[in-house]
Amino acid sequence: MAQARKIVLYAVVVFVLYTIITSPDRAADLVGVGFEGISSAAQGVGEFMTALVN
Numbered sequence: 001m002a003q004a005r006k007i008v009l010y011a012v013v014v015f016v017l018y019t020i021i022t023s024p025d026r027a028a029d030l031v032g033v034g035f036e037g038i039s040s041a042a043q044g045v046g047e048f049m050t051a052l053v054n
Contacts, residue, residue, distance in 0.1 A: 020027045 019030075
């Protein structure tokens with residue numbers, strides 16, 4: 001099981017590096033979308049906590 005995780009991790013790392021090298025513009029777009037999603041989630045949690053306090 002531990003070896004399978006290592007293989008999957010290496011495959012993901014190789015894929016990410018390949019994507020960044022071959023298409024840096026698309027990779028930048030994907031990172032932007034990811035950060036936008038994280039920001040939206042954090043904002044939602046903040047609004048929820050504010051509603052609980054009020």
